[in-house]
Amino acid sequence: MTKLPLALIIDDEPDILQLLGITLTRMGIDTLKAENLKQAYQHLNNNQFDICLTDMRLPDGDGLELVEYIQKNYPELPVALITAHGNMEIAIDAMKAGAFDFLSKPVDLSALRNLISSALKLNSPKQKLAKGSQKSKKLLIGDTPVMLQLKQTILKLSRSQAPVFINGESGTGKELVAKLIHYKGPRSECPFIPVNCGAIPSELMESEFFGHKKGSFTGSIQDKKGLFQLADGGTLFLDEIAELPLNMQVKLLRAIQEKSVRPVGGDSEIAVNVRILSASHNNLLELVENNEFRQDLFYRINVIELTVPPLRERVDDIPKLADYLMNQLSVLHGVENTYLSAAAIQRLKSYPFPGNIRELENILERAITLCLGEEIQVDDLNLGQFGNKTENLTTVSEDIPDQYHDAPTRDNLSLDDYLEKIESIEIINALKQSNGNKTQAAKLLGISFRAMRYKLKKLKIE
Ligand SMILES: Nc1ncnc2c1ncn2[C@@H]1O[C@H](COP(=O)(O)OP(=O)(O)OP(=O)(O)O)[C@@H](O)[C@H]1O
Ligand SMILES: [Mg+2]
Missing domain, CATH: 3.40.50.2300 (Response regulator)
Structure with missing residues (x-):
């Protein structure tokens, strides 16, 4: 027995x-x-x-x-x-x-x-096994002291049911951390439902969260389950929670406290068993002080606060992270032999990454598509002068070649948008010259066909 x-x-x-x-x-x-x-x-x-x-x-x-x-x-x-x-x-x-x-x-x-x-x-033995095989295939890369500490906290929090508020700059890995808390815990067999609170139109919010009954408003042709019910047994991840309108904050607080929801147009409560994780890049306490976020909801979701550090505070993780992301991206793009030159890695380490890991991902993806050989060079990273301590911007702007003096005016455009505008004009000109032949246009511009295809897509040129 x-x-x-x-x-x-x-x-x-x-x-x-x-x-x-x-x-x-x-x-x-x-x-x-x-x-x-x-x-x-x-x-x-x-x-x-x-x-x-x-x-x-x-x-x-x-x-x-x-x-x-x-x-x-x-x-x-x-x-x-x-x-x-x-x-x-x-x-x-x-x-x-x-x-x-x-x-x-x-x-x-x-x-x-x-x-x-x-x-x-x-x-249970099953849970121990699940930990090994982990449903979320993504890994949290990093072994700087701040990251080791974060990993330990994630493990501890995964064993609890406490609501956790995850704070951190954009792109630092908040959603990844939320996923790990879910998948390493006892709810891992049930759904992890992420919801971007800023992306739901306010008039649909109540029905999205709590569901609705058929006929409760125009267009509701059948009963619909809300996010709370979809996450039953699992985790609801409220991303960008600071974006929730105040009236919705009241309803959310009620659902969390009562552990039940009432669908729009319904006349009874439905019990739900959901763990709440939330995230924001805002300082919620400041919002509370300005009456933009309800204090009672704040205390309810912020039982434990976790901060994901910006990438510039874990510079030593950059080589490993870049390597990991390169592997994933190169598989995705079918260019498995591409790698970063030592100088490129060094350059990444001196860049401040305002957009954190998401920005690193974007930079590498662009570099993979643009680089001509297998080794990604510093120039392929296209980081401009930002964070490059050895040069400064004024001398560089004096060095801009003459042909660019005829370029379109920058007006109020950001540097990136302005450069894209120039790129678009040059690419369209080259396409005109080569009667729409992309291979030939790429040659005229001195870029690879792969880079051409990438740029056409990015700049939305038909
Ligand atoms: N330590 C890490 N190791 C590996 N990949 C990571 C790490 N941190 C973040 N990433 C990856 O970087 C990307 C951005 O992470 P994520 O979406 O979790 O960030 P976020 O903080 O939620 O960003 P945002 O504020 O833009 O919503 C994801 O693809 C994620 O998998
Ligand atoms: Mg996010």
Whole structure:
């Protein structure tokens, strides 16, 4: 016979202890009971538990102490706190201290069931296997101290149900971090649903999040599930959360607190079991201070805050990252032998990357398409003078060759847009001269056919 999972339950009220015990037994779980911290520590010492549920107030201490004790001595053991109804602050403190999740009194049975089943998945052999094979094939590259720290935090957070707010400049890898938290955790078999809060038109928002009933508004010809329901059992990743309009923030807060949603035009609530991760490049606290983001929602989603550092704070990771991205991109473009010259790597290391890893990806993709041989040179990176400490812009602008003096005026265009304008004119001229023959036009311009094709696509030239 296989061994049943074992739970440790701690509460100073014998009635509650008994009730929890019966409920868990019905779920096929063995229990040991304790009425105070001292008994709990003894049990922990003598047994190997799969989950621990503890009340907050105990005769010889509180549940938070137990959470901390378990974090320190049995970090693999998921512990959940049972709090008085509405006492969010304690629940949040507990999760910050490493609690797996919390339940409020009176304990709702379906919430208890969800909690137990997630907790038991944490240390199941299947979950351990899943960690190895990882569904999200993407890796978080980097072994500078800040990245090692980040990886460790991700692992820790993946074992908890706490809402995490991921902050960081654009392109730093916020979505990748959210995915890893999901795929390394007990929800990995259920969906990870990312949603860009800035991309949903405000009039559709409620129905997108919570679903709608057939006929609830013009055009709603059938029932539709919302994002919360689609993410049931899994994770909802609210990207660019600062973009949510205030009225939607209220509704979102309600759904998160009640763990249920009401579809537009529906007359009943539907329970959902969703972990909320969110991200923004904005400083949310500043938005709260300016009344642009609701404080109550902020505290609810920001139980744990994680900052993904900008690439310029992990310069030593650039060679590895570039190598990893090059491999992926060259497979994508069918040019598997392309590589970066040592000088090109050096050049990348001195560039400030305002757009972070996403920008590095773009730079490499462009270089792969533009380079003529297999080795990518500094010039193929097309980084201009930015961040190049050895030259400065004024001397360069004096060196601009004469033929460009007849070029179109820059007006209010950014440098990039201006250069694209010049490129477009030159390419169109070359195409005219060669009667639309791309190979010949490329020759006239001294670029490869591959580069020509790339530029035509990028500049949207028909
Ligand atoms: N450490 C890393 N290792 C490997 N790839 C990475 C790393 N960080 C980011 N990437 C890749 O860089 C790209 C940008 O990452 P991601 O979309 O997660 O950033 P983001 O912070 O969400 O950006 P944005 O602010 O633009 O939404 C993705 O293709 C991602 O896979
Ligand atoms: Mg993103």
